[in-house]
Amino acid sequence: MGIHQTKDAGGAVVVRVDGQLIVGNRQELKDLINGALDSGERKFLIDFARTGYIDSSGLGALVSLSKRVRELGGELRLSGLNEDLRSLFELTKLDTLFAIADTPEQALANF
């Protein structure tokens, strides 16, 4: 359980969300990505392959982070959404705001 950060060979920050992304831990994700932004990082991938569920606070945190990353000239991509998680993005039309890949490898391929 938790939110873990690694760095891809191509320079992208890869964040893995193990467990849930909800109102109780969304700030942890925001602090992690905002801290990396402040350190000069601009390419981010958040992988949800090990995520159980996401609530609207978690979705809101992703929207907020995406806005800030874009404002600073960077890009935030998502990967690893199973059918249920993907349905949340489709229901809320957030699938139109994010670049979503099936796997981290696909997301990082042309990053």
Added chain:
Amino acid sequence: MHPAEVRVQLKMPSEVACIEQTVSLVARHCLSGTAANESLRFRLQVALAEALANAVVCGNQEDPAKSVQVDAELRIDRITVQVTDEGDGFDPEQVPEPVLPEHIADTCGRGLFLIRKLVDDVHFNEQGNSICMTLRRR
């Protein structure tokens, strides 16, 4: 009408840190010993997490003196979960649609919308501080 097979009642403190554990506890009891599919589990978890977050943050405003009541019933054909806070309540009809073009990029306001999409039936009490959600077994 079928009798309830499992009934869960609990009182949760107004702390966001308690939401995940409460969702897990209620889902485990409501879905134990049944052939629940993963989609039903997912819909129950997300809808309950949303209702609890609304109750803790918006309803009780994280006041430690207030608590959230959860009443869940599993029947052979459906699961019903009622979440009640100690706040003043709200008018669910006044919540804007988050998928309208002007709201898609908003950073909040999707909770009730998701509940309505994920469960089969939603009712509020007159005061607006208690939500009752029904998920049918498919």
